Amino acid sequence: MIRKIIASYSRVPLLGWLLGALAAVALERLAGAPIANFLGLQKIPVLFGLSDMIKSPVRIPNVIGYLLIVYAIPAAVVPRICISPANGIAALLLRYPMAISAAVHLGLLYAILHVWSGISDYRVLVLRLTLIAVMLTLSLNVVNGYMGEFSCSHPGFMALGAYCASVLTIGLFGDPEFFGVASLPEPLGPFLFPAVLILGGLLASVGALFVAVPSFRTRGDYLAIISLAFLFIVKSLIENLEFVHGSRGLSDQPDWAGLPTVFIWTILCIWSINNFVRSTIGKALNAVRDNEMAADAMTVDTRRTKMAAFLFAAFWAGIAGGLFAHVMRYVNPGNFGIQNLAEVLAMVYFGGLNSVYGSIVGAVSISLLGEALRPLEIFKWIIIPLLLILVMIFRPTGLIAFRDLDVANLLKPKRQPGGEA
Amino acid sequence: MTSPLLQVRNMSHDFGGLRAVSDYNLEMGSGQIRGLIGPNGAGKTTVFNLIAGMYKPSEGEIFLEGVKIDGLPPHLIAARGVGRTFQNLLLWRHMTVLDHVKMARYSKIRYGLFGAFFGTPGRNREEAEIEEMAVSLLERMGIRHLADQVVLNLPYGAQRRVEIARALATEPRILLLDEPTAGMNPEELAQIMEIIRRVHGEFGLSILLIEHRMKVVMELCTTIQTLDFGSVIAEGTPEEIQNNPRVIDAYLGREGAV
Numbered sequence: 191m192i193r194k195i196i197a198s199y200s201r202v203p204l205l206g207w208l209l210g211a212l213a214a215v216a217l218e219r220l221a222g223a224p225i226a227n228f229l230g231l232q233k234i235p236v237l238f239g240l241s242d243m244i245k246s247p248v249r250i251p252n253v254i255g256y257l258l259i260v261y262a263i264p265a266a267v268v269p270r271i272c273i274s275p276a277n278g279i280a281a282l283l284l285r286y287p288m289a290i291s292a293a294v295h296l297g298l299l300y301a302i303l304h305v306w307s308g309i310s311d312y313r314v315l316v317l318r319l320t321l322i323a324v325m326l327t328l329s330l331n332v333v334n335g336y337m338g339e340f341s342c343s344h345p346g347f348m349a350l351g352a353y354c355a356s357v358l359t360i361g362l363f364g365d366p367e368f369f370g371v372a373s374l375p376e377p378l379g380p381f382l383f384p385a386v387l388i389l390g391g392l393l394a395s396v397g398a399l400f401v402a403v404p405s406f407r408t409r410g411d412y413l414a415i416i417s418l419a420f421l422f423i424v425k426s427l428i429e430n431l432e433f434v435h436g437s438r439g440l441s442d443q444p445d446w447a448g449l450p451t452v453f454i455w456t457i458l459c460i461w462s463i464n465n466f467v468r469s470t471i472g473k474a475l476n477a478v479r480d481n482e483m484a485a486d487a488m489t490v491d492t493r494r495t496k497m498a499a500f501l502f503a504a505f506w507a508g509i510a511g512g513l514f515a516h517v518m519r520y521v522n523p524g525n526f527g528i529q530n531l532a533e534v535l536a537m538v539y540f541g542g543l544n545s546v547y548g549s550i551v552g553a554v555s556i557s558l559l560g561e562a563l564r565p566l567e568i569f570k571w572i573i574i575p576l577l578l579i580l581v582m583i584f585r586p587t588g589l590i591a592f593r594d595l596d597v598a599n600l601l602k603p604k605r606q607p608g609g610e611a
Numbered sequence: 612m613t614s615p616l617l618q619v620r621n622m623s624h625d626f627g628g629l630r631a632v633s634d635y636n637l638e639m640g641s642g643q644i645r646g647l648i649g650p651n652g653a654g655k656t657t658v659f660n661l662i663a664g665m666y667k668p669s670e671g672e673i674f675l676e677g678v679k680i681d682g683l684p685p686h687l688i689a690a691r692g693v694g695r696t697f698q699n700l701l702l703w704r705h706m707t708v709l710d711h712v713k714m715a716r717y718s719k720i721r722y723g724l725f726g727a728f729f730g731t732p733g734r735n736r737e738e739a740e741i742e743e744m745a746v747s748l749l750e751r752m753g754i755r756h757l758a759d760q761v762v763l764n765l766p767y768g769a770q771r772r773v774e775i776a777r778a779l780a781t782e783p784r785i786l787l788l789d790e791p792t793a794g795m796n797p798e799e800l801a802q803i804m805e806i807i808r809r810v811h812g813e814f815g816l817s818i819l820l821i822e823h824r825m826k827v828v829m830e831l832c833t834t835i836q837t838l839d840f841g842s843v844i845a846e847g848t849p850e851e852i853q854n855n856p857r858v859i860d861a862y863l864g865r866e867g868a869v
Binding site: 461462465466469470471472473474476477479480481483484485486487488489490491492498502544592 | 685702777
């Protein structure tokens with residue numbers, strides 16, 4: 191009986207699951223507060239109730255009840271009900287170019303995030319930071335997972351991107367004193383923002399060149415050491431640059447990194463990195479990692495492969511940094527230190543090496559867990575590392591490692607099991 | 612006069628104070644199968660590594676169709692037509708069989724990094740072509756059904772075939788096979804010999820073969836070189852080599868030496 195119910199879910203296409211999630215968040219938006227009150231909760235549990243459970247363990251059953259009513263039941267019932275319409279729509283969409291089907295799915299995903307985060311500003315903030323963490327994790331995975339080297343300089347690239355973008359937006363659009371020239375007209379800003387972010391990304395790539403040139407001459411631990419040194423150099427450089435206010439940090443970046451902007455950049459990042467790692471040129475990274483001599487003998491230009499991937503990863507870290515600066519609207523060199531490095535590394539290794547899915551799962555779970563466990567204060571830094579250790583023991587390459595993200599496969603309708611594929 | 616396919620002139624190589632290869636000469640025309648034999652440590656694999664550019668010769672020159680190739684980085688030498696396999700199977704453990712063969716097309720890919728990042732239509736077309744070519748190559752090697760397997764899970768004989776298919780995908784003019792039958796049972800041995808013959812016939816390749824099993828060398832090769840302590844001690848047809856006293860000495864030790 192139970193097995194039959196579970197089996198029936200194997201026919202739910204991605205579209206169905208998205209509809210289910212949309213139903214759940216819509217229910218929360220419309221009736222979340224009365225349901226929470228009815229269950230004896232003061233307000234809607236903000237991040238799936240984990241922090242509420244920790245704060246007052248007596249209310250654990252109430253929170254679980256809320257989660258069941260608002261999230262689990264709609265997310266289970268709706269996909270089951272609309273299996274055949276969802277499959278029909280998915281099949282219909284695939285008659286057009288795949289971009290259309292992808293756009294519909296992404297639109298739905300955005301709608302879900304928008305409705306979910308509409309409950310409170312805190313959710314919007316956490317969501318944007320989580321998306322930025324996804325970009326960082328995925329780009330680091332290109333180096334540490336796909337290429338199999340160990341890079342520590344990601345926060346450094348992020349800092350370059352963040353400061354470059356901040357200086358440009360504050361200087362050109364914010365504070366007229368900053369460059370000593372008149373500000374550009376304010377309405378132009380949001381249109382130039384992508385260009386500013388890209389410049390930040392390119393600056394990060396230039397920084398990456400300084401790490402890559404000496405460390406890719408030979409194989410081994412050089413990259414780890416040089417990239418760690420690079421991280422410290424960038425940090426102390428910024429601390430000593432009075433031009434960007436040293437360790438006091440830069441503030442009052444314009445508020446241009448709203449949820450739609452961050453969402454679009456995250457999708458672009460996932461899309462281009464996934465394109466790269468699935469192409470033969472990108473798969474050369476795996477060849478270099480698994481055996482460089484064989485890669486050489488099979489005509490692979492190993493140096494070009496490594497440099498391109500490293501600079502590309504740094505570019506996305508720079509973009510993520512620029513977005514981070516405009517989400518927080520304040521950056522200081524302390525944001526980009528060892529702790530940040532440890533978090534990103536944890537996300538990469540927790541989620542899974544050599545896998546786009548893994549990076550998304552790792553970044554989302556560690557970010558949300560980090561936020562939800564906030565009431566535990568210092569104990570948070572015992573629980574998260576413990577989890578990481580457990581993952582390392584039972585799945586040494588991470589939760590979802592070595593899995594390809596095949597978009598076409600993801601979007602297609604699911605037929606009857608055993609039926610025509 | 613046309614220049615020979617592969618010509619090695621007075622090549623020597625030193626590892627520190629040890630002269631691993633000394634004054635090695637080779638001239639190969641197209642369509643030959645040549646054997647390179649010798650006791651363990653004679654320098655056979657070093658010769659391969661020198662020709663393929665993994666090491667740079669201390670002295671001497673290497674020409675491929677009259678063009679000097681020594682000193683070029685290995686991936687360029689491979690792209691010019693020197694394909695090789697390795698003695699101890701250097702496969703990429705996390706990659707599928709199909710990806711192995713596709714990877715060997717690397718130097719022929721035209722879409723560049725831009726295409727790789729942005730998935731341009733040109734890239735999709737080219738990837739499809741590469742895939743088609745790779746599948747047909749796997750078909751000819753009789754391992755099409757393994758295309759989506761990760762190489763780690765394959766039996767030894769199949770892994771050897773993947774390595775040869777991968778080397779063929781680089782479109783070599785000359786194929787360097789380093790002990791292709793090492794560690795094989797008699798059945799696999801017969802199959803791999805059949806494959807080498809077919810590769811030679813169908814692809815019209817020249818093959819330079821390092822081999823320990825005399826049976827294989829004697830059956831496949833037209834000419835054999837024998838290497839001992841880095842120098843060529845004998846060169847000739849299989850019969851001449853079999854009866855050459857210096858070769859027998861090198862393999863069995865000098866009479867009365869024990």
